[in-house]
Amino acid sequence: MAGPLLQLRDVSLAFRGVQALTGLSFDVAEGEICALIGPNGAGKSSLLNVINGVYRADAGEIVFDGRRFEAISPFKAAHLGIGRTFQHNALFKRLTVLDNVLAGLGRHSRTTLFENAFHIGRDAAEERAFRARAERIIAFLDLTPYAGAVVSTLPYGTQKRVDLARALVGEPRLLLLDEPMAGMNQEEKQEMAGFVAEVNASFGTTIVLIEHDVGIVMGLAGHVVVLDYGRKVADGAPEAVRSNPDVIAAYLGTVH
Numbered sequence: 001m002a003g004p005l006l007q008l009r010d011v012s013l014a015f016r017g018v019q020a021l022t023g024l025s026f027d028v029a030e031g032e033i034c035a036l037i038g039p040n041g042a043g044k045s046s047l048l049n050v051i052n053g054v055y056r057a058d059a060g061e062i063v064f065d066g067r068r069f070e071a072i073s074p075f076k077a078a079h080l081g082i083g084r085t086f087q088h089n090a091l092f093k094r095l096t097v098l099d100n101v102l103a104g105l106g107r108h109s110r111t112t113l114f115e116n117a118f119h120i121g122r123d124a125a126e127e128r129a130f131r132a133r134a135e136r137i138i139a140f141l142d143l144t145p146y147a148g149a150v151v152s153t154l155p156y157g158t159q160k161r162v163d164l165a166r167a168l169v170g171e172p173r174l175l176l177l178d179e180p181m182a183g184m185n186q187e188e189k190q191e192m193a194g195f196v197a198e199v200n201a202s203f204g205t206t207i208v209l210i211e212h213d214v215g216i217v218m219g220l221a222g223h224v225v226v227l228d229y230g231r232k233v234a235d236g237a238p239e240a241v242r243s244n245p246d247v248i249a250a251y252l253g254t255v256h
């Protein structure tokens, strides 16, 4: 089995008296799909925000690919290979699908502001390479027919896929997905789960995702971590977590 790509060690985070995460530790193996589940307010989004540097943990450390951090910025996280989608997608609604996906490469650009402003140096070559990369990922996610479409005109489920493409175009080693299937009907959820599985299988991308639909989680993830009130309640293979009495009692019956 592959070693851990991500390790969380005793991570704690509080917001003015609200303890969002308490002494949280677990490993995410390279190449796995790990699902974070738990009731609303359990700390799942806060945890993703700590991993990619949106929040700084009050205590504990994060080890990514053998490098230890107490804090990391979102910019540095992206450079190290940590990609992210947000619960409420962060797309530019008035831009096209292609432009949104290209925006996902902004943090990977080597072109300086000066080169950009005067369209010189690496600018043109980089632009061509980025465009080719964006088009490849758009095709991979079956979005080619919508590449020139303005995002706001697309159905919600398709927009979520554009958000996935935007996060994926930077070729992250670790992809954090915050409720990629939220608000979808069952058919859209199955389709999105299929794409997430394909990303994992084709690119070997390690994925940590938050999802409330336990049926989807059990079919998709090889590793499940259950949180409640910022603490870890269970951590293991889906079957083991599913039959854990504490989890059954406290979470699997919870309707969100």
Ligand SMILES: Nc1ncnc2c1ncn2[C@@H]1O[C@H](COP(=O)(O)OP(=O)(O)OP(=O)(O)O)[C@@H](O)[C@H]1O
Pocket (backbone or CB within 6 Å): 015, 018, 019, 020, 038, 039, 040, 041, 042, 043, 044, 045, 046, 047
């Ligand atoms: N920016 C913030 N300021 C203050 N409190 C916050 C902030 N973000 C989260 N919290 C609090 O931290 C706790 C954990 O919230 P978090 O959003 O991480 O939970 P969650 O498991 O992702 O919930 P949900 O399933 O509703 O998205 C909650 O009590 C929440 O109110």
